Amino acid sequence: MRTTAQNAELALLLEVAGTPKPGNVDRHRDHDDLRFEHFLAGAVGARRGLEMAAVGEPLGESFLAAIEGMSEQRGGNTQFGAVLLQLPLVAAAGDGDRSLTPEGATAVVEATTVADAANFYRAFEAVDVAVDDPPEGMEPLDVRRGSDAVTELESRALTLRDVMERSADRDGVAREWVDGFQRVFAAAESIEGGDGPVADRAARTFLGLLADEVDTFVATQHDRATAEAVTERAQAALDGEVDPETLADEFVAEDINPGTTADIVAAGLFVALERGLDV
Template sequence: MRPAEHAQLALLLEVSGTPKPGNVDRDRDLPDLRYEQFLAGAVGAGSGLRAAESDSIGIAFERAVEGMAGRHGENTQFGALLLLTPLVRAASEGELTPAGVDRVVRETTVADAAAFYRAFEHCSVFVSDPPAEWDDLDVRRGSAAIPAVEERGLTLHDVMALGEGEDDVAREWTGGFERSFRVADRIEELSGPLSDRAAAAFCEQLAERRDTLVAKKHGTDVAEWARQEIADHLGDVEMLDALATAFVERGVNPGTTADIVAAGLFIALERGVEA
């Protein structure tokens, strides 16, 4: 398989893993998102992921998001695609290493940043209010923010650096994709079907670190509650299934952790792990 196809497979395997408390999987939907929508999103993102093998990262990402949302209009894998596009490029260039992907993201341009902002016009993405001094860079403004991006000369890597303190997808971009590679290592160590390994890696990651999407939506106390609940029941599939219901009832959706697991799955697939 080419890197773009491995990226699509990673998205499919990630959403199929169960149990993943708070997230869509093959056994459960959320009130506003269904398993089938994630499958459609993975297929729809294909054109953009193929573009990531050779085109600019920003344009490839915007195309992937547009395709993801094309059938249902929902945000199913926005964060995962933001991680996968530079990973696909690094893999295509034979440099799927922390240093290789770090080079890819550091070479992004102002035009890539502009495409990133346009991607927010294709679906709804939850983000926190920016600091007052960055109000003109609010991603929710979409294309309207591009003049401010261009005036400040911000590359896509620069934009990610602005959010690294509160968003772990941005933190991957500025930190050599450290967790993504660590998840890949763990998936390779585990046994069983890849989707089950992905679910186990998800729970381990969530037990280790608070999910930043949950923290942004509900505050750090709720994010810590979710982390501790998973940590207390790690490996107990029956309890994790019960927690899935409890998380949904509280609206707790650890989506950032799932994004990082999708990235880790891609790396593992590129390294030759068998699906």
């Protein structure tokens, strides 16, 4: 029987194995500087941090360990957002006083500390993460400052939950943290209710999520209009008007990478595996 941490690692592996996932690296498609093998190595590298969260170590320390391990491959950022989404779920699943439910994961989020936020910031020093510029007046809290922002965090007594709340209006991963992981649990139900190989179920779930809501990473990478067009094109693929394989090739050629949607699928896979999904 797999442990909670092993299920989290397997979820990362299954997510990248699913195909087609329009715009994302998968087992059939690489990007010029980011390849399938990098994601496999990133998932394995994150294991120690996942294990820490599962046995109740502080969430910030667990995240920092996971990202430092994830970064030990040549591709750079592979699963920063996916691990960030998984960790409260892993902690909830591993804690006998909580459960792997939206309420259990929210309890983990609500219990985060200023020290957790500080380690979250330090994780940005391990790997280059694409993020929006902070709102005016928030430059001292720019996550790209890494440990240089820790004094400011401490002076404002901001927990990791507080940090996520400040980004929730423009970042889909942060929104999940403060909204009870609604899309993550919906993704788990979609995967559980599907048929065929699990990786293929995950790919179908990815397309459905992408058609349902704008991917905030695409909005950061390009702009809001591009992200909205991506959603419309994903819906066309769902409706059978476009071949998802063709759409995947088009998105790769256009450098469109719906990373937030992939992160949600990875977290949803973890929930499904913990609930007993057979692989």
